[in-house]
Amino acid sequence: MSASRHTVPYPALMLLGNVAFIASWIVILKRPEGWQVVGPLLLALFLALRVGGVWRYALDTVDPTGRMKRSAILSTVLAALAVGLWGYTWLSGPR
Numbered sequence: 001m002s003a004s005r006h007t008v009p010y011p012a013l014m015l016l017g018n019v020a021f022i023a024s025w026i027v028i029l030k031r032p033e034g035w036q037v038v039g040p041l042l043l044a045l046f047l048a049l050r051v052g053g054v055w056r057y058a059l060d061t062v063d064p065t066g067r068m069k070r071s072a073i074l075s076t077v078l079a080a081l082a083v084g085l086w087g088y089t090w091l092s093g094p095r
Contacts, residue, residue: 013050020049024086
């Protein structure tokens with residue numbers, strides 16, 4: 001990797017992932033036209049940015065105690081639970 005290559009900082013990636021997750025909740029609760037496509041796309045963006053970002057950070061950081069990898073595992077489990085709750089909301093329909 002060249003020294004002049006610029007990358008997006010990991011916290012910014014994770015923040016964008018969180019914003020995508022919040023936007024997916026807004027889409028599923030308001031259910032505008034096209035929500036069946038936009039909602040899952042935002043959810044996939046959340047998983048790619050948030051979970052991918054935390055794993056990339058954990059693998060790129062030298063951590064002999066393994067704390068970063070444990071944090072990445074916990075973040076992945078919480079993201080899976082959040083996606084499950086989102087899916088349940090989708091299947092339950094409007095109230």
